[in-house]
Amino acid sequence: MTRQQLLLTVIIAAALLALPLIGNNYMLRLATTTLMYAVLAMAWNVVGGFAGYPLFGIAAFFGLGAYSGAVVQSSGYPIALAWLFAVVIGTIFAIVLGFILLRLRGHAFAIATLVIAEVLRELTNGWTDVTGGGMGLNLPFFGWSPTALAVFFFYVMLALAAITLVTTWIVANNRLGFALNCIRQNEDAANIVGIDTTRYKIIAFTLSGAFAAAAGAIYASWTGYIEPSDVYDVLFSIKPIIMALLGGMGTVLGPVIGAVAFLALDEIVWRNFLQLHTGVLGFLIVVLILFLPSGLSSIGLHRFWRKAASA
Amino acid sequence: MTALLQLKNVSRSFGGVRAIHNVSLTLEPGQIVGLIGPNGAGKSTLVNIITGVHPASSGEILHKGEPIQRLKPFQISARGIARTFQVVQPFPAMTVVENVMAGAMFAAGIASMDEARRAAMEHLAFTGLADHADRPAEQLTLAYRKRLELAKGLAMNPHILLLDEVNAGLNTAEVEQALALIRAIAARGISIVIIEHLLKVVTGLCSRIIVLHHGELIADDPAADVIRDPRVIEAYLGSRFAERQMVRQ
Amino acid sequence: MIFFQYLANGLILGGLYACIAAGFSLVWGVLSIINLLHGAFIVFGFYIAYFSYTMLGIHPFLSVITSAVVLGGLGYFIQLGLVNRVVTRSVLVTLILTFGLELMMNNAMLLSFSADYKKVLLEHPFGIAHFGNVFIPLDRAASTVIAFLLILLLWLVLRLTSVGRAIVAVRFDREAALLMGIDVNKTYAMTFALGAAMAGAAGSLLSVSFPVAPLSGPLFLSKAFVICVLGGVGSVPGAAVGGLFFGLLESFGAVLFGSEYALTLAFVVLIVLLLVRPHGLMGVKGF
Numbered sequence: 001m002t003r004q005q006l007l008l009t010v011i012i013a014a015a016l017l018a019l020p021l022i023g024n025n026y027m028l029r030l031a032t033t034t035l036m037y038a039v040l041a042m043a044w045n046v047v048g049g050f051a052g053y054p055l056f057g058i059a060a061f062f063g064l065g066a067y068s069g070a071v072v073q074s075s076g077y078p079i080a081l082a083w084l085f086a087v088v089i090g091t092i093f094a095i096v097l098g099f100i101l102l103r104l105r106g107h108a109f110a111i112a113t114l115v116i117a118e119v120l121r122e123l124t125n126g127w128t129d130v131t132g133g134g135m136g137l138n139l140p141f142f143g144w145s146p147t148a149l150a151v152f153f154f155y156v157m158l159a160l161a162a163i164t165l166v167t168t169w170i171v172a173n174n175r176l177g178f179a180l181n182c183i184r185q186n187e188d189a190a191n192i193v194g195i196d197t198t199r200y201k202i203i204a205f206t207l208s209g210a211f212a213a214a215a216g217a218i219y220a221s222w223t224g225y226i227e228p229s230d231v232y233d234v235l236f237s238i239k240p241i242i243m244a245l246l247g248g249m250g251t252v253l254g255p256v257i258g259a260v261a262f263l264a265l266d267e268i269v270w271r272n273f274l275q276l277h278t279g280v281l282g283f284l285i286v287v288l289i290l291f292l293p294s295g296l297s298s299i300g301l302h303r304f305w306r307k308a309a310s311a
Numbered sequence: 312m313t314a315l316l317q318l319k320n321v322s323r324s325f326g327g328v329r330a331i332h333n334v335s336l337t338l339e340p341g342q343i344v345g346l347i348g349p350n351g352a353g354k355s356t357l358v359n360i361i362t363g364v365h366p367a368s369s370g371e372i373l374h375k376g377e378p379i380q381r382l383k384p385f386q387i388s389a390r391g392i393a394r395t396f397q398v399v400q401p402f403p404a405m406t407v408v409e410n411v412m413a414g415a416m417f418a419a420g421i422a423s424m425d426e427a428r429r430a431a432m433e434h435l436a437f438t439g440l441a442d443h444a445d446r447p448a449e450q451l452t453l454a455y456r457k458r459l460e461l462a463k464g465l466a467m468n469p470h471i472l473l474l475d476e477v478n479a480g481l482n483t484a485e486v487e488q489a490l491a492l493i494r495a496i497a498a499r500g501i502s503i504v505i506i507e508h509l510l511k512v513v514t515g516l517c518s519r520i521i522v523l524h525h526g527e528l529i530a531d532d533p534a535a536d537v538i539r540d541p542r543v544i545e546a547y548l549g550s551r552f553a554e555r556q557m558v559r560q
Numbered sequence: 561m562i563f564f565q566y567l568a569n570g571l572i573l574g575g576l577y578a579c580i581a582a583g584f585s586l587v588w589g590v591l592s593i594i595n596l597l598h599g600a601f602i603v604f605g606f607y608i609a610y611f612s613y614t615m616l617g618i619h620p621f622l623s624v625i626t627s628a629v630v631l632g633g634l635g636y637f638i639q640l641g642l643v644n645r646v647v648t649r650s651v652l653v654t655l656i657l658t659f660g661l662e663l664m665m666n667n668a669m670l671l672s673f674s675a676d677y678k679k680v681l682l683e684h685p686f687g688i689a690h691f692g693n694v695f696i697p698l699d700r701a702a703s704t705v706i707a708f709l710l711i712l713l714l715w716l717v718l719r720l721t722s723v724g725r726a727i728v729a730v731r732f733d734r735e736a737a738l739l740m741g742i743d744v745n746k747t748y749a750m751t752f753a754l755g756a757a758m759a760g761a762a763g764s765l766l767s768v769s770f771p772v773a774p775l776s777g778p779l780f781l782s783k784a785f786v787i788c789v790l791g792g793v794g795s796v797p798g799a800a801v802g803g804l805f806f807g808l809l810e811s812f813g814a815v816l817f818g819s820e821y822a823l824t825l826a827f828v829v830l831i832v833l834l835l836v837r838p839h840g841l842m843g844v845k846g847f
Binding site: 174175178179181182185186188189190191192193194195196197 | 362364383384385386388389394396400401402403404405409412413414416417418419420422424463467
């Protein structure tokens with residue numbers, strides 16, 4: 001990392017840490033949401049950007065993490081344990097699913113992952129005894145003030161985002177990242193050159209799943225109430241992809257930049273076009289795809305974006 | 312002593328088509344062996360089977376006495392059997408040196424990325440590509456791409472190198488350079504199997520030539536004898552020409 | 561025996577499912593695009609039938625024609641104007657594009673038609689026939705028959721018309737087709753149009769049997785996907801076989817596991833199939 005990038009990072013980090021002192025609850029909520037999506041986008045990026053496998057069902061892990069954590073928490077266990085449990089479940093599920101699905105490529109992989117999220121939703125909906133089914137699951141209330149809660153969850157999500165960022169950076173700069181890069185460009189050649197592609201793909205998939213599950217678990221605790229159609233919503237699968245595409249797929253900071261840019265845009269759209277919200281979102285997606293093939297760096301300032309995105 | 316590589320009655324069918332039928336051969340250390348045959352004879356398929364890209368339908372492949380026919384390509388590479396591709400397959404978005412680093416890091420098992428880079432630079436120097444190290448691989452001309460294939464193969468630290476049509480598309484001067492490089496590689500103690508369909512190239516380079524035709528091994532002789540083998544002549548030039556040769560003899 | 565009832569139900573469902581999947585399979589096989597709009601097209605076809613009946617008294621079966629024409633035209637222009645620009649790009653890009661378009665179409669339908677489920681209640685239904693202990697609602701049976709006729713029609717178009725043969729040529733070898741002078745862009749647009757037309761027709765046929773709302777789209781899409789993979793991507797007969805299989809699976813599966821698990825069951829079958837026979841039940845060959 002260059003001196004400039006380091007300085008910029010420190011400034012941003014300081015600003016983020018100080019945010020609760022200067023912002024109100026609404027801003028904190030927005031910031032927490034942005035951080036959560038940044039985590040999801042970075043998680044997606046490991047499989048979709050580095051390895052080149054178009055993952056369309058990260059909501060499966062998000063929802064699984066949300067419910068795993070929520071069930072443990074509402075059984076009276078401490079919140080940290082609930083989150084840890086969610087990560088463990090997400091990891092195991094990712095390993096098993098990875099074995100099955102990573103044999104598929106391209107379209108088949110994409111849609112299979114999409115359908116998995118739907119299937120999990122169906123199963124969660126049906127398992128009423130444990131999950132509350134369609135009536136949702138309420139999580140025990142802390143008894144803290146709204147401000148205290150907002151600040152708490154902001155810092156928690158910030159911590160998760162930081163961990164995810166550091167992990168992504170480590171992956172990108174060592175053998176795993178190199179291997180994934182090879183796999184993305186030419187999987188057959190990667191095999192020939194000595195890369196155990198199955199193993200590396202599963203590792204990448206597991207990282208994605210674990211981080212997404214963690215984000216889901218924290219989300220559940222944060223919102224206090226979850227239901228299947230909320231946490232398994234296909235938009236949780238698609239938005240992170242848009243963000244990664246926007247900021248620069250396959251780079252370290254790209255997903256983060258994309259998350260910030262997207263949510264800023266989303267706020268504007270939401271305030272002005274409430275009823276057309278999804279429609280306008282769709283429209284922006286279409287514009288992005290048709291006119292900005294390399295994400296934001298298509299707009300110009302190529303070198304700025306590339307430097308910003310690849311730490 | 313056990314042969315370096317041994318194929319015993321290896322066969323491979325795709326659907327109803329017999330691509331390789333009952334091929335048996337042995338490779339000793341330090342040999343340069345030519346593998347020739349008309350188009351469609353099964354040469355590339357045989358290489359694919361040895362390197363684990365396609366499984367053999369039956370038969371055994373022994374490497375230093377150990378069976379390898381069930382192993383995956385990355386495991387076979389790690390054991391020291393490398394190959395180049397006829398249609399060059401680089402990692403397009405990576406630089407030349409990164410392409411070579413891949414083999415060094417994974418097949419040859421170098422743990423540190425810096426060390427892998429150093430090893431890669433050595434291999435690039437050996438193949439004459441050092442100046443192009445940081446160029447994107449897809450920008451190389453065909454002759455240089457073939458050299459990149461060689462460098463990638465060497466980076467895997469092989470003791471057996473299977474070269475699949477390294478000369479396809481090269482002009483005479485480039486072919487000469489390629490052959491010189493191959494001799495230099497052999498001089499390092501690496502056994503080489505070179506697939507060619509130009510007889511001329513192979514006789515100049517190889518001590519021994521194996522001939523495939525319709526998936527079957529029809530000759531496995533010292534170079535000088537092979538070109539006079541009537542079955543080989545028939546395979547390449549047709550039966551009438553072969554008959555004429557027979558009559559003359 | 562109750563087995564025959566489920567069998568009958570399954571076959572009837574199967575025909576509709578086949579119709580849902582045939583167009584999707586065609587587009588996927590020829591353009592290599594998974595069209596996430598497909599579900600929305602089906603829903604739109606439903607609304608055309610619904611409003612034609614409730615406002616104009618036109619029987620949904622006649623709306624099959626209207627839907628096919630309207631959706632076909634819509635599909636043609638969407639492909640030519642938008643999708644065609646990304647046809648050569650990655651899976652990710654094409655999926656996201658059709659997703660974005662789907663969001664727009666969905667939002668439009670939501671605003672125009674509201675989110676609640678609607679169903680066509682025929683004033684003069686064909687009634688129910690019994691064969692022993694098996695009850696067959698004739699309207700549904702008629703939709704299935706029409707569905708199969710449509711699939712047959714599609715298959716004939718592909719085999720006998722010059723447009724159809726151009727589509728098959730492009731599907732097998734795009735470069736060769738180009739060299740033979742086929743206008744690949746127009747062919748792509750026609751393929752997409754045919755896919756959309758089939759979807760619209762399917763939606764109209766569904767209207768007499770099932771309640772539909774804007775958010776039914778993704779469910780239809782998932783099922784179409786599974787059926788395509790079952791039957792072999794790009795194969796119209798494959799979609800027919802896959803559809804029947806899926807209909808039977810759902811019918812019997814509902815008994816064994818409960819109808820809420822329809823998709824889960826389908827998915828399990830899909831995974832097993834993908835692991836065992838990656839080319840689907842019919843393989844890549846048939847067209």
